Amino acid sequence: MTKYLLYMVQMHLTFRRAELESLADLYNIKINLDSYDEQSPFLILDLENDKQAQNLVKRSILCKAIYEYWGEGENYDKLHENIQNGDGYEGRKLNCKSNTFKFEFESFGGNHKKTMKDKINTINQFAYLELDGEIDLKNAQDTYTLIETYDLINSHETSKMASHIYFGRLIQRSDRSAMDVFDLKKRPYKGTTSFESELSLVSCNIAQVKPGTIMYDPFAGTGSFLVAGGYYGALVMGSDIDGRMIRGKGASYDITENFKYYKMEQQFLDVMTMDFTHNSLRSNLIIDTILCDPPYGIRESIKVLGARDPTKFEGKEDIEINGEKAFLRKDYIPTKKPYSLDSLLDDILQFASERLPINGRLAFWMPTANDENVETIIPLHENLELKYDCVQEFNKWSRRLLVYINRGDEFNGPENHGTKRSTTNFRDRYFTNFN
């Protein structure tokens, strides 16, 4: 086993741990999180080899990088002492002796600009490493990284001196830059319901979207999750009851245009105008991953096929236009009726339990008001294990990513379908500013 230093972002904390665990599980890597600390962006992990470290971090959004761990200290003297007394130090030194190299500086909690002279002075203190290789700032074989952490001394100032320093050799940077690639600002086709890039990519990681599999978003909207799923190599398909969203605005503003823009055309299967609750996907089709942000009535109302007042539509199926049944014509627009959120979530869980393979994941977003005195009731299904409940807090409300694993008929977990879980209508609360 080798010690590695994992450097993570200090935000989206419940997502951060879920992403780390999910990626470890995806690549069959055993990690011990006993020393995982929510308050710290650092974690020291024992892993079998560099390959494991690379796999753990290469598609992570909420990690920054992973390093071979060389040492740490509360000041530079202690750091140098710790590095040279570290277990396996001589071996590490020998291993890297003749490689080309460079040094990088990172800081956490403060940003104290160093002059080039300061940096060179600091680097020269590492002469004891006896690195014989050439310095190469562009394509170094080894990148040694110093991460300095600073503390807050009051509400608006950080300490002048680093309070702790880590030192390691870079093994793998994370894929955090994918956030910018998929930034909504640059996306050709988007809408009011488009989901931001960072958490849509994280959602795919926690849902373990894999190359060569099928991912389905039953509330695809403008296709934000489809794009993220395609990025991780799945063949993606989506449906939405609102055909306007998936059709887009003419030929150059639609979901397929986004896939062309990202050069991922081959990942896109289809989007369909379809009511999730009147689903046309054959029931024996295995879907590897289901990921969605269902409508909660804020930007999109909860509607399904059918008539609000069926008596009004009695006999209308017999109406003919030019000798053709009206409802069979190409321009027919079906009526829709409101549906309850509880029923919709029950339907999603039931659908997932029927279509996911064993160990396949369902992930969906759910908003809740923060100030409610009543407990948020998470929907549960007897075949599905609730694996994660990740919370993103806003001022007066929050949204959660709920992640379930299909464990099959024998699982017999707790269930609460058919019960009324939401005591107040989230939409009403939202539009009255949670007063």
Next chain:
Amino acid sequence: MKFLTTNFLKCSVSACDISNDNFPLQYDGSKCKLVQNEDIEFRPEFLLNILDRIEWSAILQVAADLGNTSLPPNKPKLNINVDELTEEEQIILRDLHTLLLQTSIVEGEMKCKNCGHVYYIKNSIPNLLLPPHLA
């Protein structure tokens, strides 16, 4: 709508679920406009992965609806390991790729063989919504 998707879609009417005639939908060849997109690259791993989930008899039916009767009567049994594929198997996979992923129905209509409801495809997007008396 890609040809592969025809292998996934049944009639939306839930009453048709008890019938065996709700899948595949019956495509009206005279009204379906097909397009080939050769930019979609060939990925044998993915096809091998997906082959298990394909209902071959439905592929044959829809292909025949659209005027292609040259497919083998049985689902090709292929070596699971991509590196061990024979030349002949490679050719089969390429043909499948052309059919399933490069061929799309951009305009057309299809019908449930059980209830007779007609669905349309416009601008490559199938519309599977139902009128209230069928919902």
